[in-house]
Amino acid sequence: xxxxxxxxxxxxxxxxxxxxxxxxxxxxxxxxxxxxxxxxxxxxxxxxxxxxxxxxxxxxxxxxxxxxxxxxxxxxxxxxxxxxxxxxxxxxxx
Numbered sequence: 001x002x003x004x005x006x007x008x009x010x011x012x013x014x015x016x017x018x019x020x021x022x023x024x025x026x027x028x029x030x031x032x033x034x035x036x037x038x039x040x041x042x043x044x045x046x047x048x049x050x051x052x053x054x055x056x057x058x059x060x061x062x063x064x065x066x067x068x069x070x071x072x073x074x075x076x077x078x079x080x081x082x083x084x085x086x087x088x089x090x091x092x093x094x
Contacts, residue, residue, distance in 0.1 A: 011089070019044040031083040032076060039072050 013029055016022035020041040027037035081091050
């Protein structure tokens with residue numbers, strides 16, 4: 001099941017203009033740190049390249065992202081869970 005931020009008006013966040021902008025929104029609302037937002041926005045932009053220009057993919061770059069950026073994803077999940085918890089939102093809703 002897929003959930004979208006619009007499905008949860010209690011969050012009161014602006015609608016992101018793109019996948020990458022979603023991390024800017026979270027940073028603006030102090031849900032994730034700004035430096036993490038930049039990293040994740042770059043990853044989202046890379047996802048766009050993979051989805052739409054897959055014939056030009058640098059396999060080494062994909063490998064490096066998978067192997068060296070997992071901690072960024074873990075930090076993202078911890079930050080979001082902590083912010084939701086502070087707002088009184090049960091993360092099990094997501």
